[in-house]
Structure formats: structure tokens, C-alpha cells
Amino acid sequence: MGWERITSEVVHRGPHITLRRDSVRQPGGTAGVYEHIVVHDIVRVVALDEDGQVILVEDDFYLQQRRVLHLPGGSTDGQHPHEAARRELEEETGLMAGRLRTLGVIDPLPAATAARCHLLLATDLQPGKTNRDETEKGMTVHRWALRDAVAAVRDGRITEAGSFAALLLAAAETATETALPKGLDPAT
Structure with missing residues (x-):
């Protein structure tokens, strides 16, 4: 090495x-x-509802000294990334993922930490129970068209690294899925 x-x-x-x-x-x-x-690895979840809307959250970030629009997620706390993604999605948005699959993994700060960010796609969303911690009390939930979220990445309104990468990957994957004949699963 x-x-x-x-x-x-x-x-x-x-x-x-x-x-x-x-x-x-x-x-x-x-x-x-x-x-x-x-630090523990983190997760970011692209949660798509039945209308193809992506679930975003907005919250106050101390170091940035501003509200930041991003995907639900957070620390794995040592859990498997899929378990952590399910937990974080429900805690922050009150939604549970019926299906969850990996989009990719990034190293957001490789010179400062070995922690990785696991990017996941959640679908078949069901109602759950919000359970935010004290630092997330001002968090708000938004539903945007995926194309609008990608536009927000491009114009600098979404800057958090995991959200940035996950939204672009999800947009590319959903574009590929819609271009394929019905019944053909791109994961196979």
C-alpha cells in the first residue's frame, strides 16, 4: 500500500x-x-415514494451555520448499513422502507477519516414513527421530484457529499430502469 x-x-x-x-x-x-x-460509517437514503418523489430533510448544521437540505441518514452506529438506513429513514421521516438496495459507497473525506458513506435506495415506503434526537428537533421533511433534487445538486442547493452522490446515482439508475423493457431487472 x-x-x-x-x-x-x-x-x-x-x-x-x-x-x-x-x-x-x-x-x-x-x-x-x-x-x-x-467515526462510524454513515448512510444516506434516497427514499422514493409511489409518485417518484424523493424524500429530503432540511436541518440546522452547527459547523455550516445554516440549514442544509439533504437525504435522510446518519451514523451506522456500528450497524449493518441496511439496518442503519432503515432506522435513520424512519427516525427522521416517519417512513419505513419496504425495499432497500445499495446504490454505492463513497469515501467522502479519505484524507481525514476511513469512514465510508453507504448510499441506498428505498422504495415501497410505508408509514412508521418519527423519533428524532435533540439535535434534529427543527428538521423538516420535503418531497421533491427526483429531477428537481438533481437540479438542486447541480445548482448548489444540495451540497452534502452523500446526498450529492446518491441523488445522481439514483437518477441514473431510474433512467436506466425506465429505458429497459418491462420485466427486465437491471440488478440481475
């Missing part, structure tokens, strides 16, 4: 993140220090 970890120490451990400082040998052989964040 080119990188070698010599030692590793915890600089900070909090309830949600751990900051580590590693002594490393870099690919060129030079000794160095690499600081990185250890």
Missing part, C-alpha cells in the same frame, strides 16, 4: 469521534505524523 503505521495514540476520545495521531512511514520512506478522525 505504501504507508506503514509505526505507532498510534488517541489524542481525544469523545462520545461520537476519536482523534488519533499515528507515527507513519510515508510511501517515499520518510517518517511522518498522520492525524485522523475515527
Whole structure:
């Protein structure tokens, strides 16, 4: 791989993140220090209702100091990504996924964390129960046409990395599905 970890120490451990400082040998052989964040993987869910509307949420984000429009999702908390996606979708929107499938996986900040973002498509939505945590009390739910959500990615209204990638993948996948003859499943 080119990188070698010599030692590793915890600089900070909090309830949600751990900051580590590693002594490393870099690919060129030079000794160095690499600081990185250890967090659980995350999920983002493209939930499409029976009318082809995508479910978006909008919430206040502390670091951005603004409301951010994004897909439902959050930390896996160590769960399998599908379990976490089902949990996060219901907690944030009050909807349960009848069907769930993987769209892809991205590394949103590969120089800062090994955590990955799992992108999923949820369909056959059923009513469930909203159960937001204290940080999500001001969250609102929106239903947009998928094409409008993709337009929001393109014009900078949706900027969260997982939402950005998942919406583009879902749009490409649904375009492929509608172009195929009936009964042909692109997953096979």
C-alpha cells in the first residue's frame, strides 16, 4: 500500500469521534505524523415514494451555520448499513422502507477519516414513527421530484457529499430502469 503505521495514540476520545495521531512511514520512506478522525460509517437514503418523489430533510448544521437540505441518514452506529438506513429513514421521516438496495459507497473525506458513506435506495415506503434526537428537533421533511433534487445538486442547493452522490446515482439508475423493457431487472 505504501504507508506503514509505526505507532498510534488517541489524542481525544469523545462520545461520537476519536482523534488519533499515528507515527507513519510515508510511501517515499520518510517518517511522518498522520492525524485522523475515527467515526462510524454513515448512510444516506434516497427514499422514493409511489409518485417518484424523493424524500429530503432540511436541518440546522452547527459547523455550516445554516440549514442544509439533504437525504435522510446518519451514523451506522456500528450497524449493518441496511439496518442503519432503515432506522435513520424512519427516525427522521416517519417512513419505513419496504425495499432497500445499495446504490454505492463513497469515501467522502479519505484524507481525514476511513469512514465510508453507504448510499441506498428505498422504495415501497410505508408509514412508521418519527423519533428524532435533540439535535434534529427543527428538521423538516420535503418531497421533491427526483429531477428537481438533481437540479438542486447541480445548482448548489444540495451540497452534502452523500446526498450529492446518491441523488445522481439514483437518477441514473431510474433512467436506466425506465429505458429497459418491462420485466427486465437491471440488478440481475
